[in-house]
Amino acid sequence: MRLTRYFIPTVKEVPSEAECASHQLMIRAGMIRKVAAGVYDLLPLGLRAIRNVEQVVREEMNRAGGLETFLPSMIPAELWAETGRWQFYGKELLRIKDRHDHEFCYGPTHEEVMTDIVRREVKSYKQLPLTLYQIQTKFRDEIRPRFGMMRAREFMMKDAYSFHVDEDDAATGYERMFKAYEAVFKRAGLKFRAVEADTGNIGGNSSHEFMVLADTGEDTIVSCPACSYASNVEKADVPSPAPYAAATPDPMSEVATPEQRTIDEVSAFLKRPPDSFVKTLIYTLDGKEQVCVLVRGDHEVNEHKLKRILDATTLELAAPEAVQKISGAQPGFVGPQGLKVRILADQAVRGIANGVTGANRDGYHVIGVNEGRDFKVTAYHDLRNVKPGDRCPRCQKADLEFHKGIEVGHVFRLGMKYSKAMRAVYLDKNGKEQVIVMGTYGIGIGRVAAAAIEQSHDANGIIWPWGLAPFQIAVLPLNVAKPDIADAAAKVEEELETEGYTVLHDDRDERAGFKFNDADLVGYPIQVIVGDKGLKNGEVELKIRKTGERLNVKLADLKEKLRETAAMLAAG
């Protein structure tokens, strides 16, 4: 492809709207343009990268027995009402009324639509297992879309759904999909890790996320250096703590802590360590009931765990007025003593002696607080986030390691959540009706491309993994005004395209430096530079973007050398 017939509007300046490397570079390399918050045009180069991801995903899905479908983006409300998600999905669900005032949503995920197909068409165990997938545009009305393709509102996703006779077969299907995901991300040239994850809005029994490791990732994941345990912090278990040593309980007494609200402030003010504090939070559960949640002062509440334990559809920190009503104080001065609501506590709070907490009186805390004597806990659970220094909850042999990651895929064992609600059943060998067991499996196609850039770029631009590069090779004639250079470049372009490479020939009448900068920015894995000096010796220069390595290659040896180089780059 000749650049003068193509369309790559590169940008020299770092766009002010872009907050992370992939967002900046996708704009600068002429891949995407913003249309509205979280809504982007894919320009030709951007689409090529996306299509490469798509193709790798499609091939691996097909290999794993998946059958491709294409479902509508407009989903009637009735289907979502059947599973209750129409009520509970919240504001991320874009709700739409058509000209006849019928309600629809722009599908953010398609469990209901796919289950509807299967309940209509599958009658017998003979038709199972069945794995259907699609690669399609989704919309999630994120409150704060950002980071370009990483957290867009409109985005392309591969979503697969598997249907099974029982949990055993569902486990086999999950395993097969898990392996297909590993193959996808490996072929995409990504460093990634599969971690245990929370099931969130989708629900189900268990799930794994596929995380691309990158410092700019929004997710924190932990892994154990001594065993295979790896988890999103949202999900990671905390082992039961050792019991507190016995201590002589002090009497409880009030101390004035004017304007000191946070643990850190009060800790500094009272000169008592944070781990002697009982952090007291009031949550509103499903918009009605208030519950009190306690964690130790040096710990953070894990709302994912809390939601799961409370079986909550929505859970949010209570409004100050509600806190005042329950405790008589403003947030920051609340303690569990005498509260007339359920009190859930993290297991580390059990047996805490002579602790500090809010006095339920504005401007005051209490010291000498003892669990059991001064407040009573309804139930103990693992309610906190893991933190550096925590042991692996599985093998308990080593401290957890922390990394940042970008979620690019998520696989779920759904059990019968959707099939029960929608009555997706089949007749077994004995003619008895059984509920279908399901799995669901997503990959953010655009996010894979963005994550590849986050993981692989430098100050000059993108460094595409071979498997995703929109063009694998750039042919760069140094001076197109000279016919011998232009002719040689055209010949190289044609030969390499015939060899099966995707080739971009920068035939613009521009300075060499300008072309080099553009080529580095766009990130073609290999550059073939055609210049006067080289041509005199029958040579071109080959530059490998990833290593910066340059070497002169005889035109006669070019194909052979590129085969080697391509194989090396493809291997990672």
Add this chain to the structure above:
Amino acid sequence: MRLTRYFIPTVKEVPSEAECASHQLMIRAGMIRKVAAGVYDLLPLGLRAIRNVEQVVREEMNRAGGLETFLPSMIPAELWAETGRWQFYGKELLRIKDRHDHEFCYGPTHEEVMTDIVRREVKSYKQLPLTLYQIQTKFRDEIRPRFGMMRAREFMMKDAYSFHVDEDDAATGYERMFKAYEAVFKRAGLKFRAVEADTGNIGGNSSHEFMVLADTGEDTIVSCPACSYASNVEKADVPSPAPYAAATPDPMSEVATPEQRTIDEVSAFLKRPPDSFVKTLIYTLDGKEQVCVLVRGDHEVNEHKLKRILDATTLELAAPEAVQKISGAQPGFVGPQGLKVRILADQAVRGIANGVTGANRDGYHVIGVNEGRDFKVTAYHDLRNVKPGDRCPRCQKADLEFHKGIEVGHVFRLGMKYSKAMRAVYLDKNGKEQVIVMGTYGIGIGRVAAAAIEQSHDANGIIWPWGLAPFQIAVLPLNVAKPDIADAAAKVEEELETEGYTVLHDDRDERAGFKFNDADLVGYPIQVIVGDKGLKNGEVELKIRKTGERLNVKLADLKEKLRETAAMLAAG
């Protein structure tokens, strides 16, 4: 592909919801399922057919120099406001508010979004011409979606947009696109015709529609057997009629015509021929002004022509109350005499003598009506549809022929309609700012597949053109319980897939008749039937779906015979 690992839920009964052959057959062949009015799931087989159309279109677009992009479906209202279409597009535009109450539409077409890209990124004549396209999901909120994929609300479309320095270059681009369209529909194996067409909601200077000829088509097209003229009836010109012979004007007089409203009723009642009538209609223009429109009693008003002449954004028959207010009578009894509104008349009304029309009094008509004496026309135009017996407006050498067609593509010369409104400009060779000239070009991907079925099916099912068939060859073992048959079928499947054919192997343990019916219904162009008797002679049976031809072929000759047959089918 083995059918037991695939998903083709065929249906024996004709679905009651389906009104035309393609709709019925796409449901029965397990290609689509309805989710809501005009909103469909594409099941695996349906998607394969769609992807085949997509791929043919993509290849021809690329060959014509088009560059593929992918634009968002959610388009901010601001962009559409710039061209005025936000106000004027009407209820087919699905309007959506996001969580922040920002207004969007679900894009039914992308002129604004594409022009926005070009006005931001194109600065110089050196970057032109530029043709950008996409293959993407659109939504049009049809008031009465029907005929399945033919008139769906959510549908897949290829839309291309070309940008040029001037009208000459735009003409060249239009010509290139026109040829690409011919190549697409030819490769798809369709009988089609390109006709002149109205520009409708898109606007612009001129346009052609590509019509697949089928008796079930919703469009009527005319063509001249003596010259190359072909047009949609919406657009077809009517040659000026010969003037009426002079006649002695009778006095105008009222006659009672109780309950007789239509031309046919009054004609029969008064025993006067319809061509002596002046049909008088009151229209409301752009929601405010009323205009009176006259055509001869045996003619039909062409609202497309009327809209263009009046430069109307909206045009509808006036409500009975408005008609009453202007004429003093109900619709059906209105005449042009004494009306205080603009009167537009078809050219055939000029000089009409001793005609019949409404009396502007309920239950009465007038006879002896003479143009000039009894009513005055503001302006004459060509305002009617052509009808059988009309001469070709171009060569006037033959009568027009009428056909039914399905619109599968539409190409437009837009001129500067969008580029002027949105200020898409470039600097010419002299550094002077010029407005970009545009073209736009659409193909309904799903509709091509549906039109292919309308054109090519029989009582047993679909007869796929070779180029669109979801699988080209079905392998049908007569009895899979017999290992030699099952093995032979598996071997044939593998060999033909290796040869590059798409193959569906019906390995179900079902009766032969059941499999034959399914194969005919789904419409694989070639069936390879593997049975006991044939195998004994080292033979299989080959059936060609289109002709019903059957022949026995030695296994050793199968590849060669299929090559011939495929070549024949591919040639149409």
